[in-house]
Amino acid sequence: MTGSGVNGSGVTGPAASERRGVRVTVVGAGIVGVRAARELLGAGPDGRPTTAGVTLVSRRPDRLEELARTSTNEVTFLSAETGEPDLDADVVLVARESSAQVAVAERALRSGAHVVCTGDDPDDVRALLGLDAVARAVGRTIVVGAAMSPGLTCLLARHGAALFDVVEEIHVARQGAGGPGCARQRRRALRGTGTEWRDGEFVRRAGFSGRELCWFPDPIGGRDAYLADLAEPELLAAAFPGLRRASSRLAATRRDRFLVPFPMLIGPPVEGAPGAVRVELRGRRDGRRVDVVYGVLDRPSVAAAATAAVVSLHLGGGGALPAGAMGLASVDDPLPLLRELARRGVRAATFEGASGGAADPPGSAPSAGNLSEGVQDRG
């Protein structure tokens, strides 16, 4: 992105009006917001532009100035320093910190736009799902939790469910964090109370309990993961009515366990290291018990931004999502979204084998080296 300047109220780039397609406003110019804007400006599968320009809204004028110096004139920058600007768009992608998303989402819905939210705090996700009535009243869709986890994990859960006659359990685990906001949210989640869905009710468990060794795509491998205050159980339980168990865990180290109760004295890094998610589905097919595991290895901010952007383009392009509030696990057909994510480099993998006990036998299935290469290429 290079080029158009910023003034107090913003500047529209001349090329924006020349592009045809969806008008998308990205609210929040953090690492996810900016990457999502970049994804939105990319070409579609046919090589043509997918948006009629992207508007980026931020409350930080210094950040906008910095971005304007390196951006194309396809991006319009709007400052929200002194008040929220009008959200004139087909789709509004909300990439602010989780707690600030509900107000923006409601305003965007009332302005007549579809809304895609990236927030992952369970309380905020619940509040966003509470906008269902507003969304239905205006005939628009609000997609809640459209990031890496939740988001990509929910899409994989829906995709995997097609392999079962009955899905009984879904267990999600995540390693890593995106930008600083995501790292702070991860810490809050580890401090909070974990929630599991068990036999028709939510069971509260202490944070940092329920340790489980989870295997992520290479090179991350096996990590201890713990229950934390995460949104997936609620989104999955809503999307799979017959589900017996749903849980979500965060991979953490002993150092995390020691430091989590204390205030964060050293700021989180601007860009997190490569992370991963893992989705395990258990259920029945043809009368037999079946277990399917999917995983994704990527920088969490990249995967989150790509997921949010692809969902935004899907909504703006008339994708078949009903009016109302929904998580991505409630999407009827996740394949177009997963295909587009794969085209953009966010590639899912499936685990073939069994975890535990023995060493790798000779000739065991190859690891997903191509996945890690993909992450490094896009670093």
Next chain:
Amino acid sequence: MRALRRAVVAVVLGALFGVALRLRGGTQPPTEVGGWRELRGDELR
């Protein structure tokens, strides 16, 4: 003073025990059998 000495001895013993476990590989996680394969083709159709 005696309590302090006991505390120091306890810490030293604990550290020695930890080092012994570490060297023995007692904290080594089990390995996984199998591997990850990228979803492609028919699986995304």
